[in-house]
Amino acid sequence: MREDLMRWQAQRHAELSGPDSWLGMQGLFWLEPGVNQVGSGEHCGVRLPSGPDHLGDLIRDGERVYWQPLGDSARELQTDRFGSPATVDHENLAFFIVDREGRLAARVRDRNWAARQPFAGLSYFPAAAEWAIEAEWQVLTTPLAMEVPNVTGELKTVLVSHKAVFSVAGQRIELLPMSVGEHEVFFVFRDRTSGKETYGAGRFLKVSPAVDGKIRLDFNHAYNPPCAFTPFATCPLPPPENWLPFAVPAGEMKPRA
The missing domain is CATH 2.60.200 (Tumour Suppressor Smad4)
Structure with a gap:
């Protein structure tokens, strides 16, 4: 790992x-x-x-x-x-x-x-095996048309047909994908570190497609969206369904000043 x-x-x-x-x-x-x-x-x-x-x-x-x-x-x-x-x-x-x-x-x-200003580098939480989570990849009985805002205030409708289901400290969590492709699944989420140790508008996570009804969510690979580095990006924001009620001290931290 x-x-x-x-x-x-x-x-x-x-x-x-x-x-x-x-x-x-x-x-x-x-x-x-x-x-x-x-x-x-x-x-x-x-x-x-x-x-x-x-x-x-x-x-x-x-x-x-x-x-x-x-x-x-x-x-x-x-x-x-x-x-x-x-x-x-x-x-x-x-x-x-x-x-x-x-x-x-x-x-x-x-x-x-x-x-003009060389890149200052990135900071990360220490690698943590407990944040590499194997989740269930469940089919939604009725696909969800999710309205996803971006940083400019515009809405994009995303059709969601699956969800990742896992537990943290006995709490059942569902995470909805922003897109599901042949080679990767893309999530946008925020957690209790957002705006503190990590970027306030949330973070991105790309993972490999599910296999046999399981999907591996390795939050050590969570990273800052482009809008953390420039005002000229149009990043999607995490939908309320993906606001995690706990801290995820894994992955990329706030960009350095």
């Missing part, structure tokens, strides 16, 4: 200290229908922290977005709706389009962010 946890922690550090880290985000700009100017000028709807006054235009046509640099032809940009988005690069800056339930935004990143 310890070697696997150390590898995961090293991957987390590499992800957050690299050029494409969430710490390098410089802005999130919701696109209006039609032309959205991109550049460092005050008139630009997508404001870059540096570079030319007007770099080009993002043209929104319904659910499609085109990038037209000044003096060049336009090309369509793939959003992140079905995977990795297409990226537009300019020197150390990059931007791409995110789709949030039909609302489209340009997210701007500075890949040279660490030159």
Whole structure:
């Protein structure tokens, strides 16, 4: 367990200290229908922290977005709706389009962010075998349409067909997944450490799919959502069903200042 946890922690550090880290985000700009100017000028709807006054235009046509640099032809940009988005690069800056339930935004990143303030690293609770829990993976008799808010106040409807059921100190707990995929199950939760030792809006947990009606919830791998590192993320918040009535002193702690 310890070697696997150390590898995961090293991957987390590499992800957050690299050029494409969430710490390098410089802005999130919701696109209006039609032309959205991109550049460092005050008139630009997508404001870059540096570079030319007007770099080009993002043209929104319904659910499609085109990038037209000044003096060049336009090309369509793939959003992140079905995977990795297409990226537009300019020197150390990059931007791409995110789709949030039909609302489209340009997210701007500075890949040279660490030159200003290097990553301070992450803190963790000591590894604890008791927080690697084998839970029952139970089918809901009636699937639940769960309204999940994000940090911007928007709601997303998530259809839940299973729940993880386990006990802590004799107390029966049910945890609802945010998504269930072929390779992983994703949970968002908060507990009595939230806002104290851990990030106030809760933490994320990704685990392997269930096998033979059992699912392993290793809270030592609980981690901070992107919104713990940048105001330009749109993280889901834990639904009330996933507010645990006890502390989970395992996994990632608050980001270092």
